[in-house]
Amino acid sequence: MDLAPLLLLLFAFTLAIFLGVELISKVPSQLHTPLMSGSNAISGIAIVGALMALNVGESPVTKWIAFAALVFASVNVVGGYLVTDRMLAMFQAKNKGGKK
């Protein structure tokens, strides 16, 4: 059993943890909500798993469960990005000093 590819995956996992910590350890509190909502949208990456399971060769049961996963993940992705963008649009208008 060749464990090398698996170890590479674990390697990426470990590095990503440190990267995530490094990236956002000093975020101003005004941006906490958009940051959370934006990273929430990224967790919709589960959509990739759903897509891969929707293979023509799979059984109908598998496909319908994967279909459900795909729908939920799509809501997460599309909704998450749009909501974050809406919030950030308000922040941006404000930062430019525009009153109305």
Place this chain on the structure above:
Amino acid sequence: MAVVINLLYIIASVLFIFGIKMLGHADTARSGNRLSAVGMMIAIVATLLYGGLAWPMIIGGVLLGGAIGAIAATRVPMTGMPEMVAIFNGLGGLASLLIGVVEFVKIYTVKGGVETYLTNLAAQSGVTVPAWFAALAIALTILIGGITFTGSLVAWGKLSEKLPGQPISFPGSGILNILLLLTAIGAVVTFTIAPSGACALTTVIVLISAALVLGVLSTIPIGGGDMPVVIALLNSYSGIAAAFAGFIILNNVLVVAGCLVGASGLILTGIMCKAMNRSLGNVLFGGFGSAAGKAGTAMEGEMKAASAEDAYYVLEAARHVVFVPGYGMAVAQAQHAVKELAEILESKGCQVEFAVHPVAGRMPGHMNVLLAEADVPYEQLWEMDAINRVIDTVDVAVVIGANDVVNPAALDDEASPIYGMPIINVHKARTVYCLKRGKGRGFSGLENALFFKDNVRMLYGDAKATLSGLVSEFSE
């Protein structure tokens, strides 16, 4: 083709990393979010390059889910944002759970069980893994995904006030939680050892049930005031669930992206806990507010109600006013009325500031979103430490539906459950007006020592109505 797909995954991961980085700075946040959306698009397109996909279902699923997400995201009012984020987060967790289930069903239904499954997996991904590893990844994805899903649903219920905001606990709930967790861990171990065979289906059903119930039971004892921590933590869980799902199907973009979300959620959780001077364990198991009935020194004195007219005279004479918004402002959707009052005061030469406590509201940075919606200029937003340095020179502090974050019991009452939490010291201002819906205790269930101080007056009623009343007093 596998090389192209993986290269595209690397590009997507890089875009996610830059996207998150840019989300941390005010002037680049919006482009950061768009960059990460482009990354998502690339990851999806790359996945579609795998051959043999069931296109009708894929197109149907993406259109259906995308339409639901788009409609929900564009219709939700800014005040409903915490609930919306909670729901999206829960669906992400549910998607991960279902991916775990899909992979289990594949193992369960395929001839030859787990060996054939692993052969097929190796053919698709090019990676051979031991059976225990695939099984462990499936079990953990189901566990974390399930907790995320029902935990987020409970959070949504509490935030939208469909469930009571007070901590709900019953005798023995702690022991029940531990038993459930042990059951779940037992199921994970059992499944890792025996992923196929007669008992596997039972194991998975036990695991799913335990995960779903755990999500509910670990979230209902947490009070509304602690919701910023819970929301940040659930966000982290959904990322970890996605990362585990990546380990099942051996997909590096899932692992990296999920892990980034998991780590950033944990950091936010830490920041929120620090802002309350409490440990995560204390938030999760302490039931801040559930102990309120017995803890805390009894209050002496009485709350003094005032009329809008009294407040008008005081505000009119004030030269420095600080508004302290809280969840009550969100519920009453009073942010525009506050802004209007602030503008009137400014036009009279009064200095106006907004003091924002890090955990005011129901999600991290909740108040900043609402004040941004009402176009409150950034320069007027002050953080807790900055305002506390000058608070004793402030003529009037107007507390709009904030409770625990201004409760002086945190400073001087060692018996209080919130003792030690940094607060905005509004009681040091010359005069304080507290806008509050009624005489009852706040969302957290704690009695507020502030309301009994001599320099504090209560303005009962809906915050928006009270503020509009003040605005019209000024225009008369």
